[in-house]
Amino acid sequence: MRITLDQDRCCGAGTCVMTAPEVFDQRDDGIAILLDPNPPTQLATSVRDAAARCPAAAIRVEAR
Amino acid sequence: MTDTAVNRAVPSDLPGLPRQRGCPFDPAPGYARLREQAPISRISFPGGGSGWLATRYEDVRAILADPRFSSRLSTAAPHVRPAPTALPEQPLPGALLRLDEPEHARYRRPVMRAFTVKRVQRLRPRIQQIVDERLDAMERAGGPVDLVAELALPVTSLVICELLGVDYDDRDTFHGLAGRLLAIESSPEQAQQARAELASFIAALVAAKREQPGDDLLSALIAEGDADPDSPLTDIAVTVLGSLLLIAGHETTANMIALGTLTLLESPDQLAALRSDPALADRAVEELLRHLTIIQFGLVRAAAEDLTLRGQSIKAGEYVVASLPSANRDPGLGIADPDRLDITRDPAAHVAFGYGPHQCLGQQLARAELQITLTSLFARFPHLRPAVPADQLPFRDDMIVYGLHQLPVTW
Numbered sequence: 001m002r003i004t005l006d007q008d009r010c011c012g013a014g015t016c017v018m019t020a021p022e023v024f025d026q027r028d029d030g031i032a033i034l035l036d037p038n039p040p041t042q043l044a045t046s047v048r049d050a051a052a053r054c055p056a057a058a059i060r061v062e063a064r
Numbered sequence: 065m066t067d068t069a070v071n072r073a074v075p076s077d078l079p080g081l082p083r084q085r086g087c088p089f090d091p092a093p094g095y096a097r098l099r100e101q102a103p104i105s106r107i108s109f110p111g112g113g114s115g116w117l118a119t120r121y122e123d124v125r126a127i128l129a130d131p132r133f134s135s136r137l138s139t140a141a142p143h144v145r146p147a148p149t150a151l152p153e154q155p156l157p158g159a160l161l162r163l164d165e166p167e168h169a170r171y172r173r174p175v176m177r178a179f180t181v182k183r184v185q186r187l188r189p190r191i192q193q194i195v196d197e198r199l200d201a202m203e204r205a206g207g208p209v210d211l212v213a214e215l216a217l218p219v220t221s222l223v224i225c226e227l228l229g230v231d232y233d234d235r236d237t238f239h240g241l242a243g244r245l246l247a248i249e250s251s252p253e254q255a256q257q258a259r260a261e262l263a264s265f266i267a268a269l270v271a272a273k274r275e276q277p278g279d280d281l282l283s284a285l286i287a288e289g290d291a292d293p294d295s296p297l298t299d300i301a302v303t304v305l306g307s308l309l310l311i312a313g314h315e316t317t318a319n320m321i322a323l324g325t326l327t328l329l330e331s332p333d334q335l336a337a338l339r340s341d342p343a344l345a346d347r348a349v350e351e352l353l354r355h356l357t358i359i360q361f362g363l364v365r366a367a368a369e370d371l372t373l374r375g376q377s378i379k380a381g382e383y384v385v386a387s388l389p390s391a392n393r394d395p396g397l398g399i400a401d402p403d404r405l406d407i408t409r410d411p412a413a414h415v416a417f418g419y420g421p422h423q424c425l426g427q428q429l430a431r432a433e434l435q436i437t438l439t440s441l442f443a444r445f446p447h448l449r450p451a452v453p454a455d456q457l458p459f460r461d462d463m464i465v466y467g468l469h470q471l472p473v474t475w
Contacts, residue, residue: 009421011169011172011176011421011422011423012172012173012176012179012180012425013417013423013424013425013427014179014180014181014427014428017180017181018181018428026180026181026182028177028180029173029176029177030173030176030177030179030180031173031176049413052413053413055129055417055418055419055420055421055423056129056420056421056423057129
């Protein structure tokens with residue numbers, strides 16, 4: 001699984017941090033950061049969930 | 065209204081936005097039929113003219129995420145106000161609710177830092193302290209008390225006052241203004257007057273903080289504007305942002321606290337589940353947000369160009385109402401039995417906070433306040449109950465934000 005995050009789109013709602021805290025965090029200014037662009041498969045569900053919930057559609061998940 | 069909306073031939077017997085609830089905890093029954101039969105339907109507006117109503121989850125999300133649907137409306141709440149106020153052509157700087165990208169992000173970004181997951185996490189002990197003090201006061205007073213006046217409003221007002229740097233002693237002023245701003249029957253003059261009073265209240269505060277900064281968000285925004293000549297944070301922008309944060313920051317969550325409390329009291333099995341496992345608080349709050357969706361009339365956008373939605377052709381300038389309450393009860397949300405309240409379910413990807421780049425900025429703070437207040441309240445008063453029958457309670461059918469005007473409780 002490969003994840004990309006478009007920080008220009010991010011609106012700082014924090015949904016990804018809430019949904020998949022192992023993979024996403026927020027900078028002090030609220031913009032999301034990707035902690036792990038290739039997370040282990042056991043996190044696949046929560047990462048896909050984070051992508052689906054992101055209000056700015058800033059997260060892309062590609063299966064590999 | 066002088067919009068293009070009225071220049072189009074439309075049937076004169078169009079229905080309005082469904083408003084008549086059957087059960088006070090459910091949206092008007094008309095939404096279920098619309099989702100099935102006419103997911104994008106034409107509706108009339110109470111002050112004249114017409115627009116479109118989107119009732120399915122998928123469509124509501126698509127509209128709110130699509131830049132072709134603009135937040136720059138020329139009237140305020142035209143879908144529910146009998147006499148909607150005309151808005152200035154050019155939105156004020158910092159008027160987040162009325163700006164489109166990229167301008168919207170320029171004003172949202174400086175404020176975002178105060179509402180991150182981590183910042184809210186650090187606020188939790190202080191929120192707990194505020195809640196405990198209010199519960200102490202309730203206990204000393206003895207029941208019955210009005211939960212709205214004694215718990216819900218004080219908690220959310222104290223938190224946002226401390227965060228922004230507003231004096232809590234001024235609460236009567238801003239509570240009164242919130243009431244006048246959110247009442248759908250307010251005349252354009254009354255709404256305009258309330259907006260002006262709120263702006264001058266915050267402007268005076270901004271001026272005072274420029275002289276004597278505090279450890280608060282308003283002071284931080286002023287300093288950021290001063291430090292960077294390219295910053296959009298002028299005193300006017302800080303005033304507009306501060307006005308929005310103060311009203312949105314206390315009113316919505318206070319209504320969720322009161323309505324969420326009543327909902328659980330009226331659903332004894334759900335309340336028993338929460339009491340037996342307080343770790344369910346996160347899920348319970350998410351489910352209450354979804355089930356109750358207090359932005360009861362949804363969000364309005366204006367089509368920025370001619371476009372087609374589910375076969376309906378929408379003309380540039382026409383208004384589209386994205387019904388959040390309907391979307392959150394749509395089977396398309398992907399949860400079983402969406403009309404059922406189930407605080408144990410996996411949290412739904414609901415749209416109670418909206419969707420798209422405007423999604424609620426303060427949602428993490430709202431969640432923390434709700435989780436802490438509800439668990440602490442039910443732990444403190446094991447025999448909490450409404451002091452009047454539910455059918456005699458004053459529900460806020462007349463306000464942009466749903467909830468209860470009062471909730472007398474005893475224990």
